[in-house]
Amino acid sequence: MMKHLMFSKSYIPLLLHGKKTATIRAKHPGVKPGEEVIVHAGGKIIGKAKVLEVRRLRLDEITDEVARLDGFNSSEELRAALRKHYPNLGSRDTVYLVIFELVEKYENFINEHLEAWPYSESPQEVAVLALTHLNLDRDQRKILSLVAREGSIRRAAAKLGDIRLRHVVRGVLRQAAKMLEEKGLLTRIGSRE
Secondary structure, three states: OOEEEEEOHHHHHHHHOOOOOEEEEOOOOOOOOOOEEEEEEOOEEEEEEEEEEEEEEEHHHOOHHHHHHOOOOOHHHHHHHHHHHOOOOOOOOEEEEEEEEEEEEEEEEEEHHHOOOOEOOOHHHHHHHHHHHOOOOHHHHHHHHHHHHHOOHHHHHHHHOOHHHHHHHHHHHHHHHHHHHHOOOOOEOOOOO
Protein backbone atom coordinates (compact mmCIF):
# COMPACT_ATOMS: atom_id res chain seq x y z
CA MET A 1 0.00 0.00 0.00
CA MET A 2 1.36 3.37 -1.01
CA LYS A 3 2.17 5.93 1.70
CA HIS A 4 1.11 9.58 1.68
CA LEU A 5 2.51 13.05 2.33
CA MET A 6 -0.07 15.71 3.16
CA PHE A 7 0.35 19.43 2.55
CA SER A 8 -1.69 22.58 2.99
CA LYS A 9 -3.52 23.88 -0.10
CA SER A 10 -1.29 26.96 -0.09
CA TYR A 11 1.71 24.80 -1.08
CA ILE A 12 0.20 23.50 -4.36
CA PRO A 13 1.97 26.06 -6.63
CA LEU A 14 5.32 25.51 -4.90
CA LEU A 15 4.98 21.72 -5.16
CA LEU A 16 3.95 21.74 -8.82
CA HIS A 17 6.71 24.16 -9.85
CA GLY A 18 9.44 22.27 -7.99
CA LYS A 19 10.04 25.07 -5.48
CA LYS A 20 9.08 22.88 -2.53
CA THR A 21 11.10 19.66 -2.50
CA ALA A 22 11.23 19.14 1.24
CA THR A 23 9.00 19.17 4.27
CA ILE A 24 9.61 19.31 8.00
CA ARG A 25 7.45 17.17 10.28
CA ALA A 26 7.28 17.17 14.09
CA LYS A 27 6.78 13.38 14.15
CA HIS A 28 8.44 10.73 12.01
CA PRO A 29 6.48 10.75 8.75
CA GLY A 30 6.66 6.98 8.29
CA VAL A 31 8.41 7.15 4.92
CA LYS A 32 11.86 5.94 3.84
CA PRO A 33 14.31 6.95 1.11
CA GLY A 34 13.48 5.25 -2.18
CA GLU A 35 9.74 4.96 -1.49
CA GLU A 36 7.15 6.51 -3.77
CA VAL A 37 4.37 8.38 -1.98
CA ILE A 38 1.07 9.98 -2.95
CA VAL A 39 1.15 13.78 -2.55
CA HIS A 40 -2.01 15.42 -1.17
CA ALA A 41 -2.60 19.15 -0.89
CA GLY A 42 -5.82 20.81 0.18
CA GLY A 43 -7.80 17.56 0.05
CA LYS A 44 -6.62 16.81 -3.51
CA ILE A 45 -4.16 14.23 -4.80
CA ILE A 46 -1.78 16.26 -6.92
CA GLY A 47 0.83 13.63 -7.83
CA LYS A 48 3.45 11.13 -6.74
CA ALA A 49 6.86 11.79 -5.24
CA LYS A 50 9.97 9.75 -4.60
CA VAL A 51 11.46 10.16 -1.12
CA LEU A 52 15.16 10.98 -1.49
CA GLU A 53 16.16 11.51 2.14
CA VAL A 54 14.72 11.45 5.66
CA ARG A 55 16.83 13.17 8.29
CA ARG A 56 16.33 13.90 11.98
CA LEU A 57 17.43 17.29 13.24
CA ARG A 58 16.70 19.84 15.94
CA LEU A 59 14.59 22.86 15.09
CA ASP A 60 17.57 25.13 15.78
CA GLU A 61 19.68 23.14 13.26
CA ILE A 62 17.50 24.15 10.29
CA THR A 63 19.62 26.09 7.82
CA ASP A 64 18.65 28.59 5.13
CA GLU A 65 19.45 25.87 2.56
CA VAL A 66 16.90 23.52 4.17
CA ALA A 67 14.39 26.38 4.32
CA ARG A 68 14.78 27.05 0.58
CA LEU A 69 14.18 23.35 -0.18
CA ASP A 70 10.97 23.68 1.83
CA GLY A 71 9.84 26.72 -0.17
CA PHE A 72 10.84 29.39 2.37
CA ASN A 73 13.30 32.28 2.03
CA SER A 74 15.13 31.74 5.33
CA SER A 75 15.40 29.43 8.31
CA GLU A 76 13.70 32.09 10.47
CA GLU A 77 10.70 32.19 8.12
CA LEU A 78 10.45 28.38 8.13
CA ARG A 79 10.73 28.16 11.93
CA ALA A 80 7.95 30.76 12.28
CA ALA A 81 5.70 28.70 9.96
CA LEU A 82 6.51 25.51 11.89
CA ARG A 83 5.57 27.16 15.17
CA LYS A 84 2.15 27.99 13.69
CA HIS A 85 1.65 24.32 12.77
CA TYR A 86 3.21 23.00 16.00
CA PRO A 87 2.78 25.67 18.74
CA ASN A 88 4.57 23.62 21.42
CA LEU A 89 7.72 23.10 19.35
CA GLY A 90 10.85 24.31 21.13
CA SER A 91 14.14 25.26 19.46
CA ARG A 92 15.87 22.10 20.79
CA ASP A 93 13.01 19.74 19.82
CA THR A 94 13.62 17.09 17.19
CA VAL A 95 11.92 17.39 13.79
CA TYR A 96 12.16 15.29 10.63
CA LEU A 97 13.28 16.60 7.26
CA VAL A 98 11.90 14.75 4.24
CA ILE A 99 13.49 15.58 0.89
CA PHE A 100 11.53 14.38 -2.14
CA GLU A 101 11.18 14.72 -5.88
CA LEU A 102 7.79 15.03 -7.54
CA VAL A 103 7.93 12.28 -10.19
CA GLU A 104 4.36 12.52 -11.46
CA LYS A 105 1.99 15.49 -11.55
CA TYR A 106 -1.73 15.11 -12.06
CA GLU A 107 -3.01 17.88 -14.32
CA ASN A 108 -6.54 17.37 -13.10
CA PHE A 109 -6.28 16.97 -9.36
CA ILE A 110 -8.12 13.98 -7.95
CA ASN A 111 -10.49 14.69 -5.06
CA GLU A 112 -9.24 12.49 -2.24
CA HIS A 113 -12.73 11.59 -1.09
CA LEU A 114 -14.05 10.83 -4.59
CA GLU A 115 -11.58 8.05 -5.36
CA ALA A 116 -13.72 4.91 -5.57
CA TRP A 117 -16.65 6.86 -4.07
CA PRO A 118 -19.75 5.57 -5.92
CA TYR A 119 -22.24 8.30 -4.93
CA SER A 120 -22.97 11.75 -6.30
CA GLU A 121 -23.35 12.97 -2.69
CA SER A 122 -20.10 13.93 -0.98
CA PRO A 123 -18.93 12.08 2.13
CA GLN A 124 -20.03 15.14 4.13
CA GLU A 125 -23.56 14.91 2.68
CA VAL A 126 -23.68 11.16 3.37
CA ALA A 127 -22.60 11.79 6.96
CA VAL A 128 -25.41 14.34 7.44
CA LEU A 129 -27.97 11.92 5.93
CA ALA A 130 -26.75 9.12 8.19
CA LEU A 131 -26.89 11.29 11.32
CA THR A 132 -30.46 12.30 10.42
CA HIS A 133 -31.91 8.95 9.35
CA LEU A 134 -29.95 6.09 10.93
CA ASN A 135 -29.80 4.52 14.36
CA LEU A 136 -26.05 4.77 15.03
CA ASP A 137 -23.86 3.75 17.93
CA ARG A 138 -21.86 6.36 19.83
CA ASP A 139 -18.60 5.79 17.90
CA GLN A 140 -20.31 5.94 14.50
CA ARG A 141 -22.12 9.12 15.51
CA LYS A 142 -18.86 10.71 16.69
CA ILE A 143 -17.01 9.91 13.46
CA LEU A 144 -19.87 10.94 11.18
CA SER A 145 -20.36 14.16 13.15
CA LEU A 146 -16.70 14.99 12.53
CA VAL A 147 -17.07 14.35 8.79
CA ALA A 148 -20.24 16.47 8.71
CA ARG A 149 -18.58 19.33 10.60
CA GLU A 150 -15.09 19.20 9.06
CA GLY A 151 -16.21 18.49 5.49
CA SER A 152 -13.42 16.02 4.73
CA ILE A 153 -12.28 12.53 5.64
CA ARG A 154 -8.73 13.78 6.18
CA ARG A 155 -9.73 16.55 8.60
CA ALA A 156 -12.09 14.21 10.46
CA ALA A 157 -9.25 11.71 10.93
CA ALA A 158 -6.96 14.50 12.16
CA LYS A 159 -9.62 15.53 14.71
CA LEU A 160 -9.75 11.91 15.87
CA GLY A 161 -6.08 12.30 16.70
CA ASP A 162 -4.18 10.91 13.71
CA ILE A 163 -4.45 11.45 9.98
CA ARG A 164 -3.67 7.75 9.54
CA LEU A 165 -7.15 6.98 10.89
CA ARG A 166 -8.63 7.87 7.48
CA HIS A 167 -9.32 4.18 6.84
CA VAL A 168 -11.47 4.06 10.01
CA VAL A 169 -13.43 7.12 8.90
CA ARG A 170 -13.88 5.68 5.39
CA GLY A 171 -15.08 2.37 6.86
CA VAL A 172 -17.76 4.06 8.97
CA LEU A 173 -18.82 6.18 5.98
CA ARG A 174 -19.12 3.14 3.72
CA GLN A 175 -21.12 1.27 6.35
CA ALA A 176 -23.46 4.25 6.78
CA ALA A 177 -23.82 4.61 3.00
CA LYS A 178 -24.76 0.94 2.69
CA MET A 179 -27.43 1.33 5.39
CA LEU A 180 -28.76 4.45 3.65
CA GLU A 181 -28.91 2.51 0.35
CA GLU A 182 -30.87 -0.28 2.06
CA LYS A 183 -33.38 2.31 3.26
CA GLY A 184 -33.66 3.77 -0.25
CA LEU A 185 -32.14 7.10 0.86
CA LEU A 186 -28.97 6.87 -1.22
CA THR A 187 -28.32 5.57 -4.74
CA ARG A 188 -25.05 4.70 -6.44
CA ILE A 189 -24.02 6.64 -9.53
CA GLY A 190 -25.23 4.73 -12.57
CA SER A 191 -27.97 2.94 -10.60
CA ARG A 192 -30.58 5.67 -11.01
CA GLU A 193 -33.54 4.93 -13.26
